[in-house]
Amino acid sequence: MRVVLTGGGTGGHIYPALAIGREIADKQPGSSLLYIGTTRGLESRIVPEQGIAFEDITITGFRRSLSWENVRTVMRFVQGVRRSKQLLKSFKPDIVVGTGGYVCGPVVYAASRLGIPTLIHEQNVLPGLTNKFLSRYVDGVAVSFPESAAHFAKCPNVVYAGNPCATRVLQANRNSGYESLGLKLGTPFVLAVGGSGGAKALNEALVQAAPLLRKLPGVHLVFVTGERFYKDTEAAISKDLLDVASRVKVVPYIRNMPEVLAAASLYVGRAGASFLAEITSLGIPSILIPSPNVTNNHQEANARSLVNAGAAKMILERELTGDLLFARIGEIMGDETRRAEMSKASRGLGMPQSASLVYEQIVRLQQKR
Numbered sequence: 227m228r229v230v231l232t233g234g235g236t237g238g239h240i241y242p243a244l245a246i247g248r249e250i251a252d253k254q255p256g257s258s259l260l261y262i263g264t265t266r267g268l269e270s271r272i273v274p275e276q277g278i279a280f281e282d283i284t285i286t287g288f289r290r291s292l293s294w295e296n297v298r299t300v301m302r303f304v305q306g307v308r309r310s311k312q313l314l315k316s317f318k319p320d321i322v323v324g325t326g327g328y329v330c331g332p333v334v335y336a337a338s339r340l341g342i343p344t345l346i347h348e349q350n351v352l353p354g355l356t357n358k359f360l361s362r363y364v365d366g367v368a369v370s371f372p373e374s375a376a377h378f379a380k381c382p383n384v385v386y387a388g389n390p391c392a393t394r395v396l397q398a399n400r401n402s403g404y405e406s407l408g409l410k411l412g413t414p415f416v417l418a419v420g421g422s423g424g425a426k427a428l429n430e431a432l433v434q435a436a437p438l439l440r441k442l443p444g445v446h447l448v449f450v451t452g453e454r455f456y457k458d459t460e461a462a463i464s465k466d467l468l469d470v471a472s473r474v475k476v477v478p479y480i481r482n483m484p485e486v487l488a489a490a491s492l493y494v495g496r497a498g499a500s501f502l503a504e505i506t507s508l509g510i511p512s513i514l515i516p517s518p519n520v521t522n523n524h525q526e527a528n529a530r531s532l533v534n535a536g537a538a539k540m541i542l543e544r545e546l547t548g549d550l551l552f553a554r555i556g557e558i559m560g561d562e563t564r565r566a567e568m569s570k571a572s573r574g575l576g577m578p579q580s581a582s583l584v585y586e587q588i589v590r591l592q593q594k595r
């Protein structure tokens with residue numbers, strides 16, 4: 227099968243596309259994949275590392291308020307459609323799969339104009355702007371939460387398929403996770419990460435919370451700052467760690483995240499949909515600090531579904547302090563029974579079969595051609 231994958235800007239859109247690509251390659255060896263993204267997005271770095279062919283288009287996102295920049299965005303969209311058509315005519319895919327983020331817009335739209343079957347995947351409870359726009363043109367939509375289907379009421383072939391990131395983490399080797407962090411197998415550690423780009427507010431709270439680890443003997447912290455915050459955060463945290471320095475590892479980004487997640491005892495971080503799919507698939511308990519800066523506050527909606535099931539505790543960013551964060555970490559890391567209960571609730575929400583459900587939909591739509 228020949229498949230074009232597109233989606234990006236941030237990891238939450240890229241990794242579902244890569245997980246879909248991997249499922250296609252597993253089920254139909256010899257398939258050809260082409261990823262279309264932007265050079266500015268994280269995808270331009272991550273995708274070629276996976277050995278997948280990558281082409282770029284130039285496009286920016288719409289502003290929600292009236293702005294001249296939106297006029298330029300329309301012009302870039304038109305150019306993006308033209309370039310996408312050239313790429314699609316030359317690659318001749320059997321289907322185009324978009325996983326959200328503004329780069330999907332021109333690519334999936336161009337495919338629909340050329341009569342190529344199209345599928346979009348929505349990760350969040352509340353759909354993004356690009357997927358809402360595209361839903362008028364696509365042949366199918368795969369949603370990660372049953373309640374999202376209502377937002378695509380006019381679209382044919384809406385299936386509830388979960389988020390394929392849930393599948394990619396299951397294949398991970400946890401021993402390699404410990405080894406890559408330089409930890410002894412079985413060492414309990416908290417994984418703290420502010421989404422694929424890092425989160426300043428979370429980083430600041432962690433800088434305050436990390437020295438308090440001296441009250442939690444044996445527990446390690448793996449702190450992922452995000453590339454752009456690494457230097458400052460590392461400098462700030464190093465000053466106060468003293469005797470707990472050997473239990474805190476600060477890194478800008480983790481490339482083998484599935485392996486690291488498979489070994490983690492507790493996830494502390496944003497409530498991006500792909501991360502949540504991964505931690506529930508593995509049954510990891512969590513403390514979630516939803517980003518208040520996302521469309522329709524959708525991360526809080528994502529987080530609530532875990533909190534209501536008993537899988538997570540939530541701290542709103544406006545309430546976040548180092549002391550409060552450490553207190554929540556201590557409650558969970560210091561109480562094995564509570565951790566086990568949260569872990570069970572988390573696994574209950576997981577959808578590890580997601581990638582194969584999306585794959586089945588791809589095969590169905592592609593055969594309709």
Ligand SMILES: CC(=O)N[C@H]1[C@@H](OP(=O)(O)OP(=O)(O)OC[C@H]2O[C@@H](n3ccc(=O)[nH]c3=O)[C@H](O)[C@@H]2O)O[C@H](CO)[C@@H](O)[C@@H]1O
Binds near residue numbers: 238478484498517
């Ligand atoms: C600020 C923003 O717009 N956030 C959105 C973005 O989040 P964001 O891009 O942060 O995505 P998620 O938190 O959902 O997922 C991050 C993905 O990147 C991977 N990862 C992350 C850090 C790292 O060091 N290494 C690594 O591999 C994770 O394993 C995961 O697969 O897309 C999500 C999915 O549409 C949305 O729910 C989020 O609201």
